[in-house]
Amino acid sequence: MDQPTVGIIHPGSMGAAVAACAATNSSAVLWSTNGRSPVSRARAERFGLEPVPTLRELLDRCDVVISLCPPAAAEDLAREVAGHPYTGLYVEANAINPERAVRIAGLLGPEATFVDGGVVGSPPVKGKTPTLYLSGPAAATERVEALFVGTAVRTKTLGTDIGQASALKLAYASFQKTSRVLVALAIGLAREHGVDQELIDVASRRTDSYLAEPEYIAKTAARAWRWGPELEEAADALAAVGLPPQMLRAAASTLARWNDAKDDGELTLTDALNQLAQP
Incomplete structure (x- = not known):
């Protein structure tokens, strides 16, 4: 099976490091430069992420999108994604409560495949090995697990209910x-x-x-x-x-x-x- 193209919406210290691990088992990892700070740009470059100018281009090219951002921004980002719209696999990996995870899944609608995620541990650099916990449709969580095989990010699927990982x-x-x-x-x-x-x-x-x-x-x-x-x-x-x-x-x-x-x-x-x- 062809390797997927992955997008990271918010390449912060955790997001960029997790995305860099996903690059091991993907054809490319993209991020959108629009509106991002010089610090974000430097971080994304350091982790070898491929820049694209707009969120629309990122969504058009990506099979899997990972959202890792400050909790307050999670729904606004999801609304942006839903507005394009997006029909791939969306991994909501932010530290949000289960009700918000369910709400975000609803925002994206049935066209997208939604996986609830939660990262426990420090960013996967300098020997750190965080665990990305997952919940959602079995086929979808298996695809996410496959992205991190052999990397510093461990994965564990908790079940099929959205909100369990959160x-x-x-x-x-x-x-x-x-x-x-x-x-x-x-x-x-x-x-x-x-x-x-x-x-x-x-x-x-x-x-x-x-x-x-x-x-x-x-x-x-x-x-x-x-x-x-x-x-x-x-x-x-x-x-x-x-x-x-x-x-x-x-x-x-x-x-x-x-x-x-x-x-x-x-x-x-x-x-x-x-x-x-x-x-």
């Missing part, structure tokens, strides 16, 4: 990301009373405690602009099934205090804690 992604993210927020609050409180090192010493005597990793607070701050919206999505997912969403909404509100630290690789622990205390 639910797993948000269930994991709700714990992992909120835990990091709680670490920042705990160490921030201890620091105000001069006992932060003692708190870290206590935590270090326990197994696998995030409290023993205060250096990760700066990384959390730099990623807050992405993590906050993901936690809002997770909160919506909790509310939809009758579980209380307040803890995740509070964590998202806390992360918003770090919005100005977006992708700041030079941020120190002290800087991050100061920003947390002085919004």
